[in-house]
Each structure stands twice: as structure tokens, then as C-alpha cells.
Amino acid sequence: MADPSTYSVNPARTRPRGPWWFALLSRVLEPWVRIKRDPAEPSTLLRADIPVCYVIERDGVSDALILERACREAGLPSPMQPVPNIPVRRRRAMFALARREGWGFGRRQAALPKEPLNRLVHALEAMPHQDVQLVPVSIYVGRAPGRESGWFRVLFSENWVVVGRFRRLLAVLLNGRDTVVHFAAPVSLRQVLDDAGDIRAERLTRKIARVLRTHFRRIRAAVVGPDLSHRRTVVDAVLNAEPVREAVAATSAKEKIPYAKAWRRAHDMAMEISADYSHPVVRSTSFLLSNFWNKLYDGIAMHHFDKARAAAPGHEVVYVPCHRSHTDYLLLSYQLHQSGVVPPHIAAGVNLNLPVIGPILRRGGAFFLRRSFRGNALYSVVFNEYLAQLVDRGVPLEYFIEGGRSRTGRLLAPRAGMLVMTVRAFLRAPRRPVLFQPVYIGYEKLMEGKSYIGELTGKPKEKESLLGLLRGLKVLRQRYGHVTLNFGEPIALEPLLDAAEPAWRQTTAVPDAKPEWLSGMVDNLAERIQVNINRAADVNPINLLALALLATPKHAMAESDLLAQLELTKALITDLPYSDRVTVTPSPPAGIIAYGEQMGWIRRVRHPLGDVLMAEGEQAVLLSYFRNNVLHLNATAAWVACCFLNNRRMSRSSVIRLGRIVYPFIQGELFLPWDEEGFTGQMQATIDFFVARGLLETSGEGRLLERGPGQDDGAYQLRVIARSLLQAFERYYIAIAALVKNGPHTLTAGELENACTLTAQRLGMLNELSAPEFFDKALFRGFIQKLRERKVVWTDDEGKLDFAQALEGMVDDARLILAREVRHSILKITPGGAEPRDPPPPALKEAPVQDVASDLHQRHVVNEEERHHPTHLP
Structure with a gap:
């Protein structure tokens, strides 16, 4: 069914009223314009016995032609005839609040024409029994071209800018068939005069014009969106503040x-x-x-x-x-725009204000700021x-x-x-x-x-x-x-x-x-x-591959091991949800591997005993970025698994106690959502998950936890999970060891940060570490700041760092997580005085502590000797 508010011209019905040239232009424009009136029958808004004067927002021949045609099709009085019974020297029953000037593309706008309003007000003051209906009419040409219209037409769609006559002509020719004419309810000028009392005619004229401008702005905002032309509407306000x-x-x-x-x-x-x-x-x-x-x-x-x-x-x-x-x-801006939401204004660095690019970004809503004020x-x-x-x-x-x-x-x-x-x-x-x-x-x-x-x-x-x-x-x-x-x-x-x-x-x-x-x-x-x-992270196939493959020294796994590890990681994320807004790829493990090969992240090496999947060279380094995207989702499981890297058995209470000590530092680095009690609950749930999956066994009414021997599949999977977080603990140990080794009142915070960075870089070179964030100075800075917030470290009067006895206790606790070889390497490389002592293992009442090296033996994939070697892993 046709839209009842849209009409085509019927030349036999009426003829355009006005000068001959106006009628000629109306006929020329007719095929290019299709008008939709709002409301469809504006005559119901008017009183037939009171003269009408139309008010449009901006002056122009095209707007006058469109208004005359819309009135003719709706059966309204013509705007091209004088206002009847009102002795004013105007040949038209219409006027505009703003006048276009010029023929170009510039924003040219003349001052408000007050004369028509003044004449009407003075005429009614002299004729107390007469009235005039002011009818505000908003005209929009090409307010919202559809996608099928083509991008060029969009350039000439309706907006807030007052354009020249030539650009308006192009807008009519390109978008005229999407023209909206909005008739507002009439305003009785007699009623306004009566309500004004003793206000002078000039002041009343300004008041009426102000009200009309507000009306047109409100209608335009509803039709084409808010006025966001900053340089016309904001800069003056800024400078006048x-x-x-x-x-x-x-x-x-x-x-x-x-x-x-x-x-x-x-x-x-x-x-x-x-x-x-x-x-x-x-x-x-x-x-x-x-x-x-x-x-x-x-x-x-x-x-x-x-x-x-x-x-x-x-x-x-x-x-x-x-x-x-x-x-x-x-x-983000594109997706919001496609979803029908106004794109935001974006704070961009002034370094992006480049020739050609800068003006486009600025017109897309970018505002620029300097790096430092x-x-x-x-x-x-x-x-x-x-x-x-x-x-x-x-x-x-x-x-x-x-x-x-x-x-x-x-x-x-x-x-x-x-x-x-x-x-x-x-x-x-x-x-x-x-x-x-x-x-x-x-x-x-x-x-x-x-x-x-x-x-x-x-x-x-x-x-x-x-x-x-x-x-x-x-x-x-x-x-x-x-x-x-x-x-x-x-x-x-x-x-x-x-x-x-x-x-x-x-x-x-x-x-x-x-x-x-x-x-x-x-x-x-x-x-x-x-x-x-x-808490709104998305886990894609590349994230999952990175978590698994980068936990091995050569970034290689047998296909069967990789399939099992991918399934386990997905189960951890879905069965122990981090948040209700986390999304996970629906692809099965085999599909994830196939997609990784397709994207070129991993390579398959064929072998009679089973294919091996590996990430090589620069690809492995790049993959560390995508592992780090979702590292926080794996943090609790990685901590629990870390406790069993160098220990065959531990009590549940020891895992929880050490976790509560280390949690503030993990939380500060990975922006985790829980408080200490919440993290404790997550650790308990994770332990139960590992027990249910057979990765850990319990004894002593659930108080003691034990993993399988080093060659066990469950122990292998725990090691892969643990190594995603192991580097963080190594960084913590570097910082603590440097402090203890140099002693109190020796280093400033900046000197400690530099010492840690140099130690990490040296350690990475010696162990062919392929994760560049391991020696990221910002991570050391954050850890040192967290030590200060926890009152473990503080600054003395001379700006040097002092520390509590608890810091040496952290060095002792580190032996439960880090292998002996790793600890000794760090202590040897770290600059400073005497090395902190590496105490003998404390006897646990529940079970003796065992080093994982005693359990290692060769598995059926490539480079297995290196896989289980307790060294730095990306």
C-alpha cells in the first residue's frame, strides 16, 4: 500500500501561484522532488477563517518551491500570495529566519531578517480584531539516504550546515526524492501580543524569533540528529567561558x-x-x-x-x-553507526593530526590533544x-x-x-x-x-x-x-x-x-x-593455541596432546566462568588447530608416530601477544598448577595460604575482579575441578593434594597450565631478590626498576626467551608500586628503599614455586652484594616436598628433554 502522506503532482488539479519564472522553475523541479508531509493532512492544524503566514528555517528558492508545492498538494493557502486582510507591504505569505548567501560550498548565513515580523506585529497592533497564524515549516532534503543510494549522495544529505545555493541545488537533484516537509502547529500572533502586555514591538519580535529558532533546532535534532558541528557551536562557548x-x-x-x-x-x-x-x-x-x-x-x-x-x-x-x-x-565508531547509535567523539593524540588524514578524522568526530599539558x-x-x-x-x-x-x-x-x-x-x-x-x-x-x-x-x-x-x-x-x-x-x-x-x-x-x-x-x-x-574478554582460537603452545620450550606439541590441552582449557573457562560476559569460540579443538594452520600461526610437521604442531620463530613471539589477551582468565588455574610444578604433594591449606599472599600482585598486574575472599573461593573451585578431572588426587579427608608422577598425562597438563603464569613469579622473584641482595637503604625505586629490567633482559638472552614482555619495565614498576602499597617496602628519608622482614619470607616461599636452577640463575645474575640464602626445604607435616626433575622422562613427541627442563618459558 502506498504511503498516504506521499503524493505525486496532478497538473490538472491546480497550478503554481506566483511569478511566471516561479511557475517555470516549479515545473522543472517537479520530476526531481518527491514530498512526504508530516503530518499527512496539515490542514487539520489550521483555522480556515484566520490568515496564514509560513515561517521557514532558511531562505532559498528551492525551499520556497518545495513549500509552495507541499501547500498546493495539501490544499493549504499559497505562500506565494500576500497575507489577506493584513496591510503589510509583502508579496508573499512566508519569510525565513536565516538567509543563504553565495553560490559555493561555504557556510554562509546572513543576519536574521526581522522586518517581516516587525511589520506583522505593527499591523496587528493597529488592528486589534485581526489575527495571523504563524506556521513553522521545516524542510529536509535527503535527511537519511539508504545504503542503496550510494555514498556520493550522502555527502549532500541534510545536516546542520547552512550551505550555499549551488550545494543546495545539488542536494535537491541528488536527494530530492527523499524530501520531508514538517508542518508544526500554528502560533496565534494575536495571542502572543495579548500575552506580551506592555512589551515593545521590537523586543517582542526578538522573543518570537528566539522561540522559532528553538523550535526549528528541536525538530532538526529529531530528524537529522543533534548539532555536533563543534567549530560553530562549541569553540565560541569555550572562549567565552x-x-x-x-x-x-x-x-x-x-x-x-x-x-x-x-x-x-x-x-x-x-x-x-x-x-x-x-x-x-x-x-x-x-x-x-x-x-x-x-x-x-x-x-x-x-x-x-x-x-x-x-x-x-x-x-x-x-x-x-x-x-x-x-x-x-x-x-567501534563504525559498528555503533551501523547499529543506529550516534558515533562518539574520540580523543586522539595530536600525532594523528596528519595532512589529509587529520581533517577526515576531525570530521569523523576526533578531537586532538597534546601528549603533555x-x-x-x-x-x-x-x-x-x-x-x-x-x-x-x-x-x-x-x-x-x-x-x-x-x-x-x-x-x-x-x-x-x-x-x-x-x-x-x-x-x-x-x-x-x-x-x-x-x-x-x-x-x-x-x-x-x-x-x-x-x-x-x-x-x-x-x-x-x-x-x-x-x-x-x-x-x-x-x-x-x-x-x-x-x-x-x-x-x-x-x-x-x-x-x-x-x-x-x-x-x-x-x-x-x-x-x-x-x-x-x-x-x-x-x-x-x-x-x-x-570481564568481557573474548577467547578466540588464536588465544587458546597461544596458551598451549607457548608453554613448551620449542613451542611444539604432539597433536594428541594439543587436542587434549585445548579441550581442558575450554572446559576451565566454561565450567568455572570468569564472568557472564566472557565469550568463547564454539570451535572444537580440531577446528581450532585447523584454523590456526589456515591463519598461518602454526605449522604441522608430519611424523609416522603422530603429527607435531609448532609455532616457529617470529610467529611464536607474536603469539605471546594473544596469550596475554586472556592470561587473566587462566590466572587462578595457573596459580594452583604452579604449586605442583616442583612439588608432588601439598596441602590444600598451603595452596590457599600462598595464593592469598601472592594474589594482590597478580591482581594488580592482570586487573582481576575478586577480593582475597573471592580469590580463595576461586582457588577452592579450581582445585575441585582439577580433582574431578583427575589432574589431582586428594587424601586425608581432602586436606592433602597430590599430582601424578612427571610422566603422567595429568601432570603434563598441569605444567602447561602453570607455565602461562610462571614468568610473573620469576619477575617477582627478580625484584625481591634484588632488594634483599642489595640490602635496605641501598636502592631507590628507579634504581631497583633498572636493575630488575637488566636482570630480566640478561636472563632472557641466556635462555632464548621469546616473550618480550618478560623484561617490560612497566611490569616491574607496577610490582614495586604494589609492594609499597602493601607496606612491604617503603622509602626512607633519603629516597632509598627499606623493607620488612616479610620480604625475606617471600624469598623463602619462592622455593615452593620456582625450580632451584631458576632461583640460582636469578640470584647469580642480579647485581648487588651477597646472595640471599636459599634455605633447606621446610618439612611439611602432610607430605614431603619433591622436585619435579626426579619425575621427568622422555615422552613420545619431539624435543621432550627440553619440554620438562625447569627453565624459563615464554
């Missing part, structure tokens, strides 16, 4: 320069920062990206998006994804005010709190700068509640993989440039598998504020307020964001 004016004045006084020069500097900063969002550019870019993603990826999946969309209405949404690739922000008070104030304007206007935002792309695959320690600015912007004007939406982005192959390895091994980061981008286009020849976007549990800001300071509302409206509780609250928020990102 009181904090910016004060900062400009302070800069002028401090540098002894004219105020106008300081203001121009602030203006240039605002223009450097601000986005220039364009609906046509976003829509056309989405068409281009569709082809780009199809060539690059085999598919893009989103999970839990419906939950995120349901939570968003009424909130200022801040998307906070993990940052692993330059494609992160493009993928230090030493530039004016820039800091301008950026803070710009962000506050976005928050106040309800513009969705996106930024990466890690501060940069992860080179290791782990989440980085958060940098809270953007979070602090967002929270302070909300505190200043808490009109719209803020919701932080964590997003996990999972890849199966990265375009930047090789450069990440180079940077971790000491090569300088290559500066972004247009030439570098062009050289990097060769990566588009490859396929990068599937990408997954998982939306985590959102975090509302107000409950966190209430918990930190119940009276926080009394501190609002003070732009420079820095309450004491703010820093701790923001740190808590940043931690929760990282935790919720990890």
Missing part, C-alpha cells in the same frame, strides 16, 4: 602581551583541539569502511551490545575500550573547558585510559587524566548522569604486531607520518581473521561519587575545585574500568 577568559588575562599579564594576542592564541588552541563533526562525512566514511573491513577481516562480531544500548538513554556515555591497534576507534596553563584550561562543553551538551565520548596502545597484549596501567577532566566537568554541571562503557576488542592478528616487538626489544617508536602510513598500506594485502567487540558491564559515576563523598553535590559549580577525595575516587574508577574490560 569564565575560566578561559581568566586564563587569557593571566597569560597576557604574565607574558606582557596584548590581551587580543593571548586571545588569538587560545582561539588557535581551541581550533587545534576541536572536532568538526560532519554527518555526511561519517555516513560516506561508513560506506568506504564497509569495503575496507571486508578486505581486511573475515568478520566483525559484537556481543552484549543490546545491554549497552538499553543502559545508555538519559546518560552521557563515555566509551572506554582497551587500546591494541590504530583500528580500534574506527571499528605540563608547562602550558592556557592549553590545559582550554582543553578542560572544551571537554566540559561536550559533557554538558551530552555528546558521547570515547577515549583510551591506557594512554597508548598495549605492546604486550595486557591491559596497561591506567592514566587517569581524561577521567579526572570528565569527572570535574560533571561536577561543575551535573545535569546528565555519566555512564562509562568498557569495551573489550579482540583480534586474531594485528597489523602492528612486528613493530610492537621491535619497540619492546629497544627499537625507537616510529613517528606517525603520512609517508609512513602510505608505506604501511602493504599490510592490507594480508587477512587478519575475525574481530570481536564485547561490551562490558557499564559503570555509573554517581554511585562512586556517593561512596567517596556523600556531600559531593555541594562541591559542584566550582570549575577549579579539587577535593581531596577526587584522586582516590578516580583511581577506583580507572581500576573498575580495566576490571570490567577484562
Whole structure:
């Protein structure tokens, strides 16, 4: 059935009224325009006995032609005839609030034409018994072309920009068949005059125009989306804000320069920062990206998006994804746009403001910030005010709190700068509640993989440039598998504020307020964001292969062993769920291996006694990135398994006790979600899982745990699980050993960090370690910071580190987890004084401790002697 609100022209019915040239243009335009009226019968809104004057938003011949035709088809009075019974010198019963000027593509807009309103108001003042119906009419040409329309038409779709006559003509020719004419309810000008009382006609005219502008903005926002043209609507507000004016004045006084020069500097900063969002550019870019993603990826999946969309209405949404690739922000914005959600405005480093690329990103919603605000008070104030304007206007935002792309695959320690600015912007004007939406982005192959390895091994980061981008286009020849976007549990800001300071509302409206509780609250928020990102992880086939193969010295496993290990790992993740938002590949173990071969991550070596699967050379190093993506999901199982690397038997209570000691450090590194009691429950459940699977046996009414001998399949599987976390304990031991070996009051935190990094690098060279994150300085820095938070280590008056006796106890406990050879290697390499003593094994009441080396013997796959050797493994 045809849409009853859409009509075609019937020339026999009526003729266009107006000058001959107007009638001619109407006939020429007729085949290009198809009008949909809203409402379908606007005549029901009007009183037939009162003259009508139409008000349109923007002046132009095409708008007048469309309005005249819409009125003619609806049986309404013609806008091309004078207003009847009103003695004003106007030949048309219509006027516009804004007038287009020029014929080009520029944004040209003349001042508000007040004369028509003035004449009508004065005429009615002289004729108390007359009235005029003002009918606001909104005209939209090409408000939302469909995908089948082609990307070029999208460039000329309706938006907020006042364009020249030539561009408007192109819009009519390309998108005229998707024209909407919205008739609003009429306004009685007589009623307005009566309600105005003694207000002068000039002031009343300005008031009516202001109300009409507000009406048109509201209708346009409903039809084409909110006005996000920042440089027209935000920059002026930023520069007129009181904090910016004060900062400009302070800069002028401090540098002894004219105020106008300081203001121009602030203006240039605002223009450097601000986005220039364009609906046509976003829509056309989405068409281009569709082809780009199809060539690059085999598919893009989103999970839990419906939950995120349901939570968003009424909130200022801040998307906070993990940052692993330059494609992160493009993928998220593209998927949101394709799902009917307004893409967020993205905080991007100013290094991405490249020629050609920068303007496109800016029109796609990117706003740029410098890496450091230090030493530039004016820039800091301008950026803070710009962000506050976005928050106040309800513009969705996106930024990466890690501060940069992860080179290791782990989440980085958060940098809270953007979070602090967002929270302070909300505190200043808490009109719209803020919701932080964590997003996990999972890849199966990265375009930047090789450069990440180079940077971790000491090569300088290559500066972004247009030439570098062009050289990097060769990566588009490859396929990068599937990408997954998982939306985590959102975090509302107000409950966190209430918990930190119940009276926080009394501190609002003070732009420079820095309450004491703010820093701790923001740190808590940043931690929760990282935790919720990890709680929405996606486990793909490459993650599972990396967890298994990188736990062997030569990154090789017999096919039968690999199949069993993949099945066990999937069972661990599904039977002991980390969170209800974690997703796992549905592929069976055989399918995972086949997919790994297809993607080129692993190679099959044929052998009469059974095929061997291996990851070789650089591929093995790159795989460590994807193992680290999901390392947190394996953390509890890896800890329990680590307890049985060098011990045949242990009591359940010892596993739990040592786990509670080490948990704060694992938690800080991997952003785990539990408190100590929660982790204890996870350890108990994991032990029960291992017992049910036959990997551990119990005795003494469940108090004692025992694994099988070294050649046992169950013991082998436990070792593979344990080695995913073993490097973390080796790093911890390096830091503790360096402190104890050098003694108290000897090293500063920076000196300890450098000593640890050098020791790890040396150890990696000696043992051909192929996991570059093992000597990542940031991981040592985080561990040292956690020691200080736990009051195990502190700084004396001279800035040197002192430590408690408990630290030496940690050295003693390490022998239960790390093999003797590993401990001695670390102690030998670590710079410092006398080596900490390696005490004799303490006698456990439940069972004697045995070294796993006594149980080793050859298995039926390649390189078995190295497989069981207690050395450093990636």
C-alpha cells in the first residue's frame, strides 16, 4: 500500500501561484522532488477563517518551491500570495529566519531578517480584531539516504550546515526524492501580543524569533540528529567561558602581551583541539569502511551490545575500550553507526593530526590533544573547558585510559587524566548522569604486531607520518581473521561519587575545585574500568593455541596432546566462568588447530608416530601477544598448577595460604575482579575441578593434594597450565631478590626498576626467551608500586628503599614455586652484594616436598628433554 502522506503532482488539479519564472522553475523541479508531509493532512492544524503566514528555517528558492508545492498538494493557502486582510507591504505569505548567501560550498548565513515580523506585529497592533497564524515549516532534503543510494549522495544529505545555493541545488537533484516537509502547529500572533502586555514591538519580535529558532533546532535534532558541528557551536562557548577568559588575562599579564594576542592564541588552541563533526562525512566514511573491513577481516562480531544500548538513554556515555591497534576507534565508531547509535567523539593524540588524514578524522568526530599539558596553563584550561562543553551538551565520548596502545597484549596501567577532566566537568554541571562503557576488542592478528616487538626489544617508536602510513598500506594485502567487540558491564559515576563523598553535590559549580577525595575516587574508577574490560574478554582460537603452545620450550606439541590441552582449557573457562560476559569460540579443538594452520600461526610437521604442531620463530613471539589477551582468565588455574610444578604433594591449606599472599600482585598486574575472599573461593573451585578431572588426587579427608608422577598425562597438563603464569613469579622473584641482595637503604625505586629490567633482559638472552614482555619495565614498576602499597617496602628519608622482614619470607616461599636452577640463575645474575640464602626445604607435616626433575622422562613427541627442563618459558 502506498504511503498516504506521499503524493505525486496532478497538473490538472491546480497550478503554481506566483511569478511566471516561479511557475517555470516549479515545473522543472517537479520530476526531481518527491514530498512526504508530516503530518499527512496539515490542514487539520489550521483555522480556515484566520490568515496564514509560513515561517521557514532558511531562505532559498528551492525551499520556497518545495513549500509552495507541499501547500498546493495539501490544499493549504499559497505562500506565494500576500497575507489577506493584513496591510503589510509583502508579496508573499512566508519569510525565513536565516538567509543563504553565495553560490559555493561555504557556510554562509546572513543576519536574521526581522522586518517581516516587525511589520506583522505593527499591523496587528493597529488592528486589534485581526489575527495571523504563524506556521513553522521545516524542510529536509535527503535527511537519511539508504545504503542503496550510494555514498556520493550522502555527502549532500541534510545536516546542520547552512550551505550555499549551488550545494543546495545539488542536494535537491541528488536527494530530492527523499524530501520531508514538517508542518508544526500554528502560533496565534494575536495571542502572543495579548500575552506580551506592555512589551515593545521590537523586543517582542526578538522573543518570537528566539522561540522559532528553538523550535526549528528541536525538530532538526529529531530528524537529522543533534548539532555536533563543534567549530560553530562549541569553540565560541569555550572562549567565552569564565575560566578561559581568566586564563587569557593571566597569560597576557604574565607574558606582557596584548590581551587580543593571548586571545588569538587560545582561539588557535581551541581550533587545534576541536572536532568538526560532519554527518555526511561519517555516513560516506561508513560506506568506504564497509569495503575496507571486508578486505581486511573475515568478520566483525559484537556481543552484549543490546545491554549497552538499553543502559545508555538519559546518560552521557563515555566509551572506554582497551587500546591494541590504530583500528580500534574506527571499528567501534563504525559498528555503533551501523547499529543506529550516534558515533562518539574520540580523543586522539595530536600525532594523528596528519595532512589529509587529520581533517577526515576531525570530521569523523576526533578531537586532538597534546601528549603533555605540563608547562602550558592556557592549553590545559582550554582543553578542560572544551571537554566540559561536550559533557554538558551530552555528546558521547570515547577515549583510551591506557594512554597508548598495549605492546604486550595486557591491559596497561591506567592514566587517569581524561577521567579526572570528565569527572570535574560533571561536577561543575551535573545535569546528565555519566555512564562509562568498557569495551573489550579482540583480534586474531594485528597489523602492528612486528613493530610492537621491535619497540619492546629497544627499537625507537616510529613517528606517525603520512609517508609512513602510505608505506604501511602493504599490510592490507594480508587477512587478519575475525574481530570481536564485547561490551562490558557499564559503570555509573554517581554511585562512586556517593561512596567517596556523600556531600559531593555541594562541591559542584566550582570549575577549579579539587577535593581531596577526587584522586582516590578516580583511581577506583580507572581500576573498575580495566576490571570490567577484562570481564568481557573474548577467547578466540588464536588465544587458546597461544596458551598451549607457548608453554613448551620449542613451542611444539604432539597433536594428541594439543587436542587434549585445548579441550581442558575450554572446559576451565566454561565450567568455572570468569564472568557472564566472557565469550568463547564454539570451535572444537580440531577446528581450532585447523584454523590456526589456515591463519598461518602454526605449522604441522608430519611424523609416522603422530603429527607435531609448532609455532616457529617470529610467529611464536607474536603469539605471546594473544596469550596475554586472556592470561587473566587462566590466572587462578595457573596459580594452583604452579604449586605442583616442583612439588608432588601439598596441602590444600598451603595452596590457599600462598595464593592469598601472592594474589594482590597478580591482581594488580592482570586487573582481576575478586577480593582475597573471592580469590580463595576461586582457588577452592579450581582445585575441585582439577580433582574431578583427575589432574589431582586428594587424601586425608581432602586436606592433602597430590599430582601424578612427571610422566603422567595429568601432570603434563598441569605444567602447561602453570607455565602461562610462571614468568610473573620469576619477575617477582627478580625484584625481591634484588632488594634483599642489595640490602635496605641501598636502592631507590628507579634504581631497583633498572636493575630488575637488566636482570630480566640478561636472563632472557641466556635462555632464548621469546616473550618480550618478560623484561617490560612497566611490569616491574607496577610490582614495586604494589609492594609499597602493601607496606612491604617503603622509602626512607633519603629516597632509598627499606623493607620488612616479610620480604625475606617471600624469598623463602619462592622455593615452593620456582625450580632451584631458576632461583640460582636469578640470584647469580642480579647485581648487588651477597646472595640471599636459599634455605633447606621446610618439612611439611602432610607430605614431603619433591622436585619435579626426579619425575621427568622422555615422552613420545619431539624435543621432550627440553619440554620438562625447569627453565624459563615464554
